[in-house]
Amino acid sequence: MSSILKKALFLLTGDDVSLDFLKTPSKKRPLRTLTERELLTLESEIGGQLFGPVPDGYRREFFCLDRDTWIWYEEGVDKDNKKQTTTIRYEVSPTQVLKIQEGGRYSYVEGDELRNFGLAVRLYYEQVARKVYRRDPATGHKLQAG
Numbered sequence: 001m002s003s004i005l006k007k008a009l010f011l012l013t014g015d016d017v018s019l020d021f022l023k024t025p026s027k028k029r030p031l032r033t034l035t036e037r038e039l040l041t042l043e044s045e046i047g048g049q050l051f052g053p054v055p056d057g058y059r060r061e062f063f064c065l066d067r068d069t070w071i072w073y074e075e076g077v078d079k080d081n082k083k084q085t086t087t088i089r090y091e092v093s094p095t096q097v098l099k100i101q102e103g104g105r106y107s108y109v110e111g112d113e114l115r116n117f118g119l120a121v122r123l124y125y126e127q128v129a130r131k132v133y134r135r136d137p138a139t140g141h142k143l144q145a146g
Contacts, residue, residue, distance in 0.1 A: 040065075042132050044073075047124050062124065068092045070121070090117065 034042075040063060047062030054060045058076035065071050070090040078084050090109065091098040097109040097117060109117055129137040136143055 039132065043124075043128050044071075046127050046131055047120075050120055050123050050127070062120065064121075064124070070117075 044061035044063035048054060048060035050062060051060065055076065058074065061071065061073040063071055068091060070092065072088040072090070073086070075083065075085040087102060089100040091100065097114060099107050099109050101107075126137040129135045129140075130143065134143045135141065
Protein backbone atom coordinates (compact mmCIF):
# COMPACT_ATOMS: atom_id res chain seq x y z
CA MET A 1 0.00 0.00 0.00
CA SER A 2 1.35 3.45 -0.79
CA SER A 3 2.71 5.49 2.10
CA ILE A 4 0.45 8.48 1.28
CA LEU A 5 -2.66 6.30 1.49
CA LYS A 6 -1.43 4.81 4.78
CA LYS A 7 -0.85 8.28 6.25
CA ALA A 8 -4.29 9.49 5.13
CA LEU A 9 -5.95 6.41 6.60
CA PHE A 10 -4.08 6.88 9.89
CA LEU A 11 -5.18 10.52 10.07
CA LEU A 12 -8.81 9.56 9.45
CA THR A 13 -9.07 6.50 11.69
CA GLY A 14 -6.20 6.85 14.12
CA ASP A 15 -5.38 3.22 13.35
CA ASP A 16 -2.76 1.50 11.21
CA VAL A 17 -5.34 -0.46 9.19
CA SER A 18 -4.46 -2.86 6.42
CA LEU A 19 -6.11 -2.36 3.06
CA ASP A 20 -5.40 -5.87 1.78
CA PHE A 21 -9.09 -6.32 1.10
CA LEU A 22 -8.80 -3.68 -1.66
CA LYS A 23 -6.20 -5.62 -3.62
CA THR A 24 -7.36 -7.05 -6.91
CA PRO A 25 -6.97 -10.80 -7.34
CA SER A 26 -3.86 -11.99 -9.10
CA LYS A 27 -4.26 -12.44 -12.84
CA LYS A 28 -1.93 -15.42 -12.65
CA ARG A 29 -4.32 -17.53 -10.59
CA PRO A 30 -5.05 -20.87 -12.24
CA LEU A 31 -8.40 -21.30 -13.93
CA ARG A 32 -10.71 -23.92 -12.53
CA THR A 33 -10.37 -27.15 -14.45
CA LEU A 34 -13.57 -28.11 -16.22
CA THR A 35 -15.03 -31.54 -15.65
CA GLU A 36 -15.42 -34.00 -18.50
CA ARG A 37 -19.18 -33.40 -18.45
CA GLU A 38 -18.73 -29.61 -18.64
CA LEU A 39 -16.36 -30.00 -21.58
CA LEU A 40 -18.82 -32.32 -23.32
CA THR A 41 -21.59 -29.76 -22.80
CA LEU A 42 -19.47 -27.00 -24.36
CA GLU A 43 -18.55 -29.26 -27.27
CA SER A 44 -22.16 -30.31 -27.89
CA GLU A 45 -23.34 -26.69 -27.94
CA ILE A 46 -20.78 -25.89 -30.63
CA GLY A 47 -21.74 -29.04 -32.54
CA GLY A 48 -25.42 -28.12 -32.42
CA GLN A 49 -24.70 -24.76 -34.07
CA LEU A 50 -22.93 -26.35 -37.06
CA PHE A 51 -26.26 -27.01 -38.78
CA GLY A 52 -27.57 -23.47 -38.57
CA PRO A 53 -29.39 -21.51 -35.90
CA VAL A 54 -31.40 -23.48 -33.37
CA PRO A 55 -35.03 -22.29 -33.37
CA ASP A 56 -36.45 -20.81 -30.17
CA GLY A 57 -37.78 -23.52 -27.88
CA TYR A 58 -35.49 -26.16 -29.44
CA ARG A 59 -32.32 -27.77 -28.24
CA ARG A 60 -29.81 -29.38 -30.57
CA GLU A 61 -26.60 -31.20 -29.73
CA PHE A 62 -23.98 -32.92 -31.87
CA PHE A 63 -20.91 -34.32 -30.17
CA CYS A 64 -18.26 -36.99 -30.07
CA LEU A 65 -19.04 -39.32 -27.16
CA ASP A 66 -15.93 -41.45 -27.54
CA ARG A 67 -13.40 -42.36 -30.22
CA ASP A 68 -15.97 -44.17 -32.41
CA THR A 69 -19.36 -42.76 -31.34
CA TRP A 70 -21.12 -39.55 -32.38
CA ILE A 71 -24.48 -38.38 -31.03
CA TRP A 72 -27.09 -36.14 -32.67
CA TYR A 73 -29.84 -35.03 -30.29
CA GLU A 74 -32.67 -32.63 -30.94
CA GLU A 75 -35.70 -31.70 -28.86
CA GLY A 76 -38.50 -29.22 -29.20
CA VAL A 77 -42.26 -28.89 -29.30
CA ASP A 78 -44.43 -29.65 -32.31
CA LYS A 79 -47.45 -27.68 -33.55
CA ASP A 80 -49.66 -29.46 -30.96
CA ASN A 81 -47.31 -28.33 -28.18
CA LYS A 82 -46.07 -31.88 -27.57
CA LYS A 83 -42.43 -32.46 -26.75
CA GLN A 84 -40.56 -34.23 -29.56
CA THR A 85 -37.07 -35.70 -29.28
CA THR A 86 -34.75 -37.35 -31.76
CA THR A 87 -31.54 -39.17 -30.93
CA ILE A 88 -29.26 -40.66 -33.55
CA ARG A 89 -26.06 -42.50 -32.74
CA TYR A 90 -23.34 -42.86 -35.35
CA GLU A 91 -20.88 -45.73 -34.88
CA VAL A 92 -17.75 -45.03 -36.92
CA SER A 93 -15.47 -47.84 -38.08
CA PRO A 94 -12.47 -47.61 -40.44
CA THR A 95 -14.62 -48.56 -43.44
CA GLN A 96 -18.16 -47.36 -42.71
CA VAL A 97 -20.51 -45.36 -40.50
CA LEU A 98 -23.50 -47.12 -38.95
CA LYS A 99 -26.49 -44.90 -38.17
CA ILE A 100 -28.64 -46.10 -35.26
CA GLN A 101 -32.01 -44.41 -34.83
CA GLU A 102 -34.75 -44.81 -32.27
CA GLY A 103 -37.01 -47.80 -32.77
CA GLY A 104 -34.17 -50.11 -33.74
CA ARG A 105 -33.59 -48.64 -37.20
CA TYR A 106 -30.06 -49.35 -38.41
CA SER A 107 -28.56 -48.21 -41.70
CA TYR A 108 -25.17 -47.41 -43.16
CA VAL A 109 -24.51 -43.77 -44.01
CA GLU A 110 -23.83 -43.35 -47.74
CA GLY A 111 -23.65 -40.74 -50.51
CA ASP A 112 -24.49 -37.13 -49.66
CA GLU A 113 -25.32 -38.02 -46.07
CA LEU A 114 -21.86 -39.54 -45.62
CA ARG A 115 -20.17 -36.48 -47.16
CA ASN A 116 -22.25 -34.18 -44.93
CA PHE A 117 -21.40 -36.26 -41.87
CA GLY A 118 -17.69 -36.07 -42.71
CA LEU A 119 -17.92 -32.31 -43.20
CA ALA A 120 -19.79 -31.89 -39.89
CA VAL A 121 -17.13 -33.93 -38.06
CA ARG A 122 -14.33 -31.85 -39.60
CA LEU A 123 -16.06 -28.54 -38.71
CA TYR A 124 -16.78 -29.84 -35.21
CA TYR A 125 -13.12 -30.66 -34.59
CA GLU A 126 -11.96 -27.31 -35.96
CA GLN A 127 -14.40 -25.22 -33.92
CA VAL A 128 -14.09 -27.23 -30.72
CA ALA A 129 -10.28 -27.09 -30.93
CA ARG A 130 -10.39 -23.31 -31.35
CA LYS A 131 -13.27 -22.34 -29.05
CA VAL A 132 -13.02 -24.86 -26.20
CA TYR A 133 -9.38 -25.93 -26.10
CA ARG A 134 -7.82 -22.79 -27.68
CA ARG A 135 -5.73 -24.91 -30.05
CA ASP A 136 -4.94 -24.66 -33.75
CA PRO A 137 -6.83 -27.63 -35.26
CA ALA A 138 -4.13 -28.27 -37.86
CA THR A 139 -1.10 -28.24 -35.57
CA GLY A 140 -2.49 -28.70 -32.06
CA HIS A 141 -0.43 -25.74 -30.87
CA LYS A 142 -1.92 -23.25 -28.44
CA LEU A 143 -3.55 -20.24 -30.08
CA GLN A 144 -2.20 -16.82 -29.27
CA ALA A 145 -4.43 -14.76 -26.99
CA GLY A 146 -6.05 -11.89 -28.76
